[in-house]
Amino acid sequence: MVLRLLAGRSASFGRPHRAAPTFAPGSVSRGMRMKLRARILLYIVIVLGTPLSSAPETADLEKQYREAAAQLVCQCGGCREQLTVCGMQNCHSATPMRAEIREKLQAGMTVEKIVDGFVARIGKQVLAAPTLKGFDLTAWIMPIVMFALGLIVVSWIVVRMARPAAAAEASAPVIVDPRVERELKDFEEES
Amino acid sequence: MSEFGNFCLLLAFCLGLYALLASVLGAVQKQHRIVRSAERAALAACGSIALALSSLVYLLVTSDFSVSHVASASNRALPVYYKIAALWGAHDGSLLLWVFVTSIFSGIVIYQNRFRYRDMMPYVVAVLMVNLSFFLCLNLFLSNPFNQLVQANADGTLQKFIPQDGRGLNPLLQYWAMVIHPPILYLGFIGFVVPFAFAFAALVTKQLGDSWIRTIRRWTLVPWMFLGAGLILGGKWAYVEMGWGGYWGWDPVENASLMPWLTGTAFLHSVIVQERKGMLKVWNVFLIMITYLLGVFGTFITRSGVINSVHAFADSSLGPFFLYYMSAVFFVSMYLIIDRLPYLKSERPLDSVLSRESAFLFNNLVLLVACFAVFWGTMFPVLSEWVQGQKMTVGPPFFNNVNIPIGLFLLFLTGVGPLFAWRKTSVESLKKAFFWPVIFSVPFCAALMIAGMRDFYAVVSFTLCVFVLITVVREFYKGASVRAKNTGESFLSAIVNLTLKNKRRYGGYIVHVAIVVIFVGLTGNAFNKEVQQKLSKGESMHIGRYMLRMVDYREADTPNYQLAEVKLEAYKDGKLIRTMTPEKRLYKAGDQQTTTEVELYSTPKEDLYVVFSGVANGGKGYEIHAFVNPLVFWVWFGAAIMVFGTLVTLLPDRKGAFVTPQLSFSEAAGIGETLRIK
Amino acid sequence: MLVAAACTLLVALVGLYVLTPLFREPKGNLDVELLAETELDRLLNRKAVIYSNIKDLEFEYKMGRLSDADYGRLGAGYKAEAALVLQKLDQLGAEKNVDEQIEKEISVRRGKLSSAPPSQSAPGFASCPSCGSATVPGKKFCADCGQRLA
Incomplete structure (x- = not known):
């Protein structure tokens, strides 16, 4: 069995099962397990691109790091989560990306430049949200447009539906029936 | 057993189709006996599906790995309750559960209305059966949980294959x-x-x-x-x-x-x-x-x-x-x-x-609009790929930016709605109605600003929460005082009776309170803190008012998984509150997946949330990721209130003119008919 | 073998359960028209809704949510509406004793289900000018032949 970098979120509910029919007999044999047992350390050891917080990071840098990481999405192919969220350990995508952000921040690059760099290299899917340019803008605008349209339609309906009431009220003959009062009293007792 | 399960599923499918055809035929020809037969077929389909489900549970519990679903979602070392839960651990089994739930719903409706709405029921049955048959069809022919594992021999023939052990239930589901x-x-x-x-x-x-x-x-x-x-x-x-x-x-x-x-x-x-x-x-x-x-x-x-x-x-x-x-x-x-x-x-x-x-x-x-925004964001990647051939990600930044304002507006309406009277409200009475909620919420808002809260949404959200809460409290208060005056009851029993008399309205208000409570919890998100740090034994880290001191690290083994955990002493304002042991687990079955077991110290004010991320620096340091998440508790608590409020609304009605409709002719005729049959 | 036996047994049981109504229940027609919500139903229900609206209005007024003028006007409006419904019920002539009405309705149904000749309709009921079968007050059309009723 290949030593795989495994993870919390990437291995999703269904995905591991997709390979179900390709069972190799003995793939989980006893001997293998013994080896695996010794391997737990291998699985949980963190691989760090750059030593984390080895240099004293200022709060400002950390804030910038979070800002950049929140705008970018892990590219491992499974989770599609923000770098701040992706919990996969030793993720082959998120880990180097995080390291790169820290490195570049320390080299003095701005958050914007770093993010742009990722977009230029990987493509727009690395961004966690659509941009405000071109077709992507429709993603942001459509909910607002729908809200505005809805508001107009609902207001129109309300006003239009309310008008006949006002008209009817003026002209309606008022019928008075003594039974109404009597039945109303009974109604109270019943309910 | 798997053949039997499969057969039951097939039988249910046939029964569903029969019920569909028979109910429509019965309705068109106005033949009551055909409709009856259709209803019985629908009920029989429920039973048949229940049998299929039971046989899959039996297969899971007895670990029959010749069945692909069992082999892919369960393993021997799994505790029995997780073996049962493995039913919905893979898509085919979960589809069966889905079908089962559908059939239960359909069955109850059909049984409940066997004497009522005779004119509508054939079509109700037909729609339910279309729905059921569709899912059964998928379950039978495209995603069947009873499929057997087969192995191809060298000469190309297929042969039954039974693995030693299953791949196990995804540990995240455990x-x-x-x-x-x-x-x-x-x-x-x-x-x-x-x-x-x-x-x-x-x-x-x-x-x-x-x-x-x-x-x-x-x-x-x-x-x-x-x-x-x-x-x-x-x-x-x-x-x-x-x-x-x-x-x-x-x-x-x-x-x-x-x-x-x-x-x-x-x-x-x-x-x-x-x-x-x-x-x-x-x-x-x-x-x-x-x-x-x-x-x-x-x-x-x-x-x-x-x-x-x-x-x-x-x-x-x-x-x-x-x-x-x-x-x-x-x-x-x-x-x-x-x-x-x-x-x-x-x-x-x-x-x-x-x-x-x-x-x-x-x-x-x-x-x-909120629903549309969610739908739009979810489908936008598909649309984008289709329109501009460009892969896209639409993630939390998008949804938060779009839905937080919408959510707050909804919260506002939750408060404003009850201030309007049915039919017509004069501006005068609106002014009166707004008075108290505004009197409370405006100073509250100012206090938040003075206290140094600068997050715009958080301030708005908390202010609105107070606003809505006051309107709901006043709704109960005024309702109860009117009732107390009318009936001479004590105020407390007036509240209870008021709620019981108009369960839908006041149950609904309880749900509104629940929504407020949930919003309080959600707003806490704006103040989350997190610190990630490497600790060696004896070292400590600080987050907010908390301090975590690393005490120990150990590894252990269970039949289901191996684990590595760090032992941390958590201090709050310098006082030891408890020992926390976040874990990392390596599950043995299947893909040898690792999971993190979070340690939580939860209070109504905030959660201390500690994750053990892994071992770093060649076993010398232990990576700890700690979060302080304020107010999360209220999300769960709000959910409980929501369920409670809905249950109040669902309480059976007392006899009353409006709540229990008079026996209508259709009902009477239905009863008359059954009388005749007997 | 066992499985096959179980399956056969299951099919037999289910078949028996499902198919018996076809033979055991009467062949009578399911008369949708007769079973449908009648005008009387609708009016009674409408009346109940109006009354509960009035009750609600009174309650909201006591809670101070309505001005005196609004309360007076809306209340009068509702009551007029209720009076209108009562008038319609009077026209149906069926409002006075609903129970009796239902009893009659059932007896009509019984008569129909036992496939009695159409002329033997329940006493006290109007009959269709075209086919002679019993008609339900408030119906626009005859349930049997579709003749428009006055």
Whole structure:
């Protein structure tokens, strides 16, 4: 069995099962397990691109790091989560990306430049949200447009539906029936 | 056993088709006995599905790995309750659970109404059976849990294959909330088929008066409650199992279950307007159809793999079928709605623009826009790829930016709605009604600003929470004092009796309180803190008022998994509160997946959330990721209030003129008929 | 073998359960028209809705949410509406004793189900001018032949 970098979120509910029919007999044999047992350390050891917080990071840098990481999405192919969220350990995508952000921040690059760099290299899917340019803008605008349209339609309906009431009220003959009062009293007792 | 299960499934499918054909035939030919037979077939289908489900459970419990579902979702070392939960650990089994839940709902409805609504029931049965047969068909022919594992020999012949052990249940699913989360969510998703079936039947039989609305009142509340509870349970699971410190990630599957909840909420509100005023009939029929379709769409998203998701069961072969089914349902319903428009006319006009009725209309609008925003964001990647050939990600930044304002506006409407009277509110009385809520919330807002809160949304949200809370409290207070004065009861018993007398209104207000409480919890997100640090034994780290001191590290072994854990002493303001042991687990079965076991110290004010991320620097340092998440507790607590409020609304009605309709001719005739038969 | 036996047994049981109504229940027609919500139903229900609206209005007024003028006007409007419904019920002539009405309705149904000749309709009921079968008050059309009724 290949030593795989495994993870919390990437291995999703269904995905591991997709390979179900390709069972190799003995793939989980006893001997293998013994080896695996010794391997737990291998699985949980963190691989760090750059030593984390080895240099004293200022709060400002950390804030910038979070800002950049929140705008970018892990590219491992499974989770599609923000770098701040992706919990996969030793993720082959998120880990180097995080390291790169820290490195570049320390080299003095701005958050914007770093993010742009990722977009230029990987493509727009690395961004966690659509941009405000071109077709992507429709993603942001459509909910607002729908809200505005809805508001107009609902207001129109309300006003239009309310008008006949006002008209009817003026002209309606008022019928008075003594039974109404009597039945109303009974109604109270019943309910 | 697997043959038997498979056979039961096939039998249920045949029964479903028979019930569908027979009920339509019975209705068209007006042959009562055929309808009866159809109803019995539907009930028999439920039983048959229950048998199929039992046989799959039996296979799981006895670990029969010749069956592919058992081999892929379970293993020997799994505790029995997780073996049962492995039923929904893979898509084929979870589809069977889905079918089972659907059949239970259908069966109850058919049995409950065996003497009532004889004119509508054949069509109700038909719709339920279309729904059931569709899912059964998928379950039987495309995603069958009883498939046997086979192995190809060298000469190309196939041979039965039984692995030594299964691949095991995905460790992420091995958590209590996850064990009950899927069934509860399913109850919510699929429950909306019942109100939809009644709406459809009402359209077909042109009986668009009040009776179908009356029948489905409970049938809408029940799935709505389950869906809400399912959503929050899913959040709880994500919070505890995923280990990233949050509970809601705007994942497509989460979105898919949020959407029907939103439209369902809209329906619950606008249906009141129809009941009282005979208005909005077209809109309500449309809403319930959309809600049902969104439920199916949710299934589609989780199963089709169209959209990449954490927990989408990728099985693309199902995709087109869902699309055909949904479009068929949509177009047939739309045709019926348009054809029956004359029957759907409003009975009365709107009395005034300033009224509860129009407030409800705006509430509907906002809920629908929220639903649209979620839908749009979820589907945008697909659209983008189609239009500009560009892969896209639409993640939390998008959903948060769009939905937080909408959510706050909704919260505002929750507070404002009850201030409007039915029919007409004068500006004068509105001023009076707004007085107290504003008196409380404005100074509260100022106090928050003075206290140094600068997050705009958080300030708005907390202010609105106070606003809504005051309106609801005043609603109870004034109602109870009027009642106390009228009846001479004590104030407390007046509150209880008031609620019991008008369960829907006051139960609804309790749910509003729940929404406020949940919003308080959600707003806490704005103040989350996190610190990630490497510790060696004896070292400590600080986060907020807390200090964590690393004491020990150990590794251990269980039959199911191996674990490594760090022992930390947690101090709050210098005082030891408890020892925390976040774990890292390596599951032995299947893919040898690792999971993080979060350690939580939860108080109403904030959660201390500690994750052990791994060993660094060649075993010398231990990476600890700690979060302080304020107010999370209130999300779970709010969910509990929500369920409580819904249950109050669902309490059986006392006898009353309005709440229990007089025996109508149709009912009387139904009873008369059964009398005759005996 | 065992499985096959179980399956056969299951099919037999289910078949028996499902198919018996076809033979054991009467062959009578399911008269949708007769079972449908009648005008009387609708009016009674409408009346109940109006009354509960009035009750609600009174309650909201006592809670101070309505001005005196609004309360007076809306209340009068509702009561007029209720009076209108009562008038319609009077026209149906069926409002006075609903129970009796239902009893009659049932007896009509019984008569029909036992496939009695159409002329033997329940006493005290109007009959269709075209076919002679019993008609339900408030119906626009005859349930049997579709003749428009006055």
